Amino acid sequence: MTGIRELAEQLDISIGTVSRALNGKSDVNEETRRRVLAAAEELGYVANQSGRSLRQGETKVIGLMIESSTEAVENADNFFLGVTSGLQSVFARHKLDLIMLPCPSDEDPHEYLKRMVARRIVDAMIISETQRIDRRIDLLARAKIPFVALGRSLSASHSAWIDLDFEGVANRAIERLIARGHRRIAITAPSSEVNLGYVFLDGYRRALERHDIPFDPALVIRVKSSEQGGYQAAHELLLLEERPTAVILIYELMAIGLYRRLMESGVMPGRDLAVIGFRDAPRARFLQPSLSCFRMSLYDLGVELGRTLLANMPAYQDFYPGDGRNIIWPLELIVGESDLFDPRIGEKQFEPQRLSFDNRTVEF
Amino acid sequence: MTGIRELAEQLDISIGTVSRALNGKSDVNEETRRRVLAAAEELGYVANQSGRSLRQGETKVIGLMIESSTEAVENADNFFLGVTSGLQSVFARHKLDLIMLPCPSDEDPHEYLKRMVARRIVDAMIISETQRIDRRIDLLARAKIPFVALGRSLSASHSAWIDLDFEGVANRAIERLIARGHRRIAITAPSSEVNLGYVFLDGYRRALERHDIPFDPALVIRVKSSEQGGYQAAHELLLLEERPTAVILIYELMAIGLYRRLMESGVMPGRDLAVIGFRDAPRARFLQPSLSCFRMSLYDLGVELGRTLLANMPAYQDFYPGDGRNIIWPLELIVGESDLFDPRIGEKQFEPQRLSFDNRTVEF
């Protein structure tokens, strides 16, 4: 609507001065700057992004690529929305805007990203759901687009990434279960090529090794990370001739389906089978029995992602001098009721108890 | 990188011709068009969006505004990702791209939208989570930006919107419960100003009226649409002196918390209290007991949203002649186990049964 030109003739000054006034350049009289800003406010002027981007070669927009492929949708959940708010808190300081770029499920993520990058609608990218070998990383590196990957990848040798501490999670889960007498511990893993599955399994194997427990491939259940996947996982667990006494879930909502299937066969989760989950405790605690779960702050993760990205952008890196390239993001264990089972003691009655919040009984 | 200029001198023709060739204009020799396309392919040319937008005044990008405000995050869930893929299937036909614009939680949605609109990075908008009175609608109308709202609003008298059939859902849920002997039926509603709460409650009240059941405000439980909200809702239900025999949930995942709190007090959902949910059946069916639920296809909803939007854009409306302005989106009842309770019969033993898929026992 109102362009810089209308502003200029309204105030009877040149468009150059208007531009400089708006952009806080030094060579403009304070009085005229005041007038320009007032007029801009009054006329509701906002710079046209296309013109600005064209001239400056930058858009002040950061893209967060997300995949809406079927499996990703299942567990994408509120994950991205949570991370987004952390990202925005960092970007806001630099007047950067965040947009989410959802890759259509019928388009190759690599092609999609290529299109978006070439069209120059973003200055930098955050990619997620990184594959074991992910061509997007080479693409971005070659195009010299600053980026950070959420999830490490074999391709990402020289790039910035943040990844969840799958190794630590697997290790601590195993430690905890072993301390409670478990020896036969199953684990779920995604069936796709997404790299977190490999990392998660690696951690699992190494943790077992450390305790001299032989790795049994039959205990790795490959299912979708969804309620249905959980149901299927329980189904397969029940079919095993030598049934495990504990299971580690890669995604907390799988517990819903898992619980369901177990109960259908009269197996009580938490009493007859220990369960430990992963990722989002707030919702896991309302399950029955509540899920012992490794939790993290999505907001904080977003903040760190944002800082890491800006640290890799020439225009902003001075603000984030200390920030390194690769981060393993820690998770915190929230103890629930789902791993109370101790195989040495045998079946133990499990009675539902009132949930406590912050160690107090819940108050509303 | 490679602009139209490099292409032109590479081929030794003018940039005008190159542009016309790429854009499929008629006044260009088929032979030269072939050469241009080949060269573009080889050099990896993709049009710079800023230049194009600046010239044409349009960006070929549609924005989907989503709010990451606290309550919205709780239940936003995979909702947007599901809708997104339906939207994209429509937009792809017209080479339109979809971006998601997440409004920072600390920014006024109206101001945010104003910024985005003024910067001209999108040609049209889809807004969601519409408030009872929503200034964004006036803003978009005044700025003459085509848009469609997901959720009706009092402000939206003359605009396009699609809304879920809350009235129908409330009505059918009540019908069903009444037919099974229920008279005292509770309902949950959001505490915020988001309009769907009002519409939902209106439907509830009218359905009760139609069956000569007096409306009891004590049966309206205002909680957050989350697991915790469900927990709290159950808590409040249990405190009522005259306890209801059924409850309708506005969001299916609330059932997790609800179930939990009920069981803590020895009240068995489905046996001692009928529960009917709303929105996403696929995950509700894995609950124990599985939730009777009104379901819809997020994909189809996205498709319809896309069609409605394009029908309101001058450049595309010829493709969607029949598409009206306002749509009440129907939902389908999926019968589960959570409303088996019949107060006339009294307590009935509830035994977990194997889930069946497509009327068959589940196969993997």
Place this chain on the structure above:
DNA sequence: CCACCATTCGTAAACGTTTACGGAGTGCGT
């Protein structure tokens, strides 16, 4: 041979902004 049309292409302007450059005015020291 001319008029006319169709086909194909080049030229140049335009979109809205930023910014390098230089000019005008003022103040100050010499």
Place this chain on the structure above:
DNA sequence: ACGCACTCCGTAAACGTTTACGAATGGTGG
């Protein structure tokens, strides 16, 4: 009175693309 520095501002080019306009060519009918 002159030079110089400093402040403030206008001019115009540039970013990459699309497109209106017209020119050049060739073909066709009279």
